[in-house]
Amino acid sequence: MAAQPNFSSVMTVLRERAEEILIDDAISVSADDAIGGGTRCSATACTQIAAKKLCVGHHDRWKSAGRPELDAWDPGPEPVGSKTLSLSGLPVPLKWELAYAIALTREDPDPPTMRLSSMQNFIRVLEASGITSLMGHPETAWPIMKAQRTAAGTMKLKPGLLTYAIDAVDQLHGRGGIDDEYHLDVWRVRRIRLHKRTNGTILRFTEIGRPWLRDAVKQFIKWRNETEYSITCMQRDVITLTRLSTALHLVAGPHATPSD
Incomplete structure (x- = not known):
């Protein structure tokens, strides 16, 4: 690298x-x-x-x-x-x-x-x-951008000069590639679905509390993205799997493992 x-x-x-x-x-x-x-x-x-x-x-x-x-x-x-x-x-x-x-x-x-x-x-x-x-x-906290939450795990941010500038400066720092985004717990879809109009969509994994489950969900959504699954369906997957995480917490407790 x-x-x-x-x-x-x-x-x-x-x-x-x-x-x-x-x-x-x-x-x-x-x-x-x-x-x-x-x-x-x-x-x-x-x-x-x-x-x-x-x-x-x-x-x-x-x-x-x-x-x-x-x-x-x-x-x-x-x-x-x-x-x-x-x-x-x-x-x-x-x-x-x-x-x-x-x-x-x-x-x-x-x-x-x-x-x-x-x-x-x-x-x-x-x-x-x-x-x-x-x-x-943090990009999602800019005071000049209006965020419209669409559902748990997703957010739409208005794309434009600000996101363009953030991406350009990130690239200058040697960051901002697809693999860099995959390592984060909040994905900007414009960075993982190149050459597609994404309306500023964000996929948020932060509500999935267990690291092992969060990593598994991210791997699954990464595969979805690489197989050209639709952005809307990826949003639904994140919502569904976040709800699964919440249910697991209620049933098996905060320290549940895959064996549970």
Whole structure:
């Protein structure tokens, strides 16, 4: 097994990638960006984000020109300046981690998307959260994510930039593979069922108290996953086997063994 990158080398990569897109702690965004983008300005060849039909610069020119019909109006060159996402209020390494993830979305053919206004709100909540790193906070406890419990053993979390960033930084640390997930007692299905839309589903084994039974259930669900069993059916299996664990506790006591 390859050695995992050390903390110092990971921080170096994060800082260097962040510095590629951060200027004075802000990231310039255009309409076509997956993160921070929006509706493109209607002016010919302009890549900036429209407030309504036009970007702010072209809107001011259009007003100064007497509000002509857009089809007959020469908008001139693209205005200087663009919208930015300020990360100045975020601590390091969270600032670098988020910038790193945004940089990756610009290379990804199928990235998560978030409009500029939503992204600005997202950053404000991060600033107020007191969280300093994606790696230092349990994913299921993020204050900016609404969790919808569906049944015992499962939870749905809204996927998007946050989960994308967590996965990217985990991979940078040498973690986040399928085998890494199998060793945990809470599985993020997006990490074990690759290339499938999972709606943020989580399989939770923590309610199965006996380690020997929990390990057996995890092995069974792992086999289900590897044989392309449906996610819904795996959820049902976890629920059923968790109930079996509870029944075993009631009948045989907390120290029951397979021989019981």
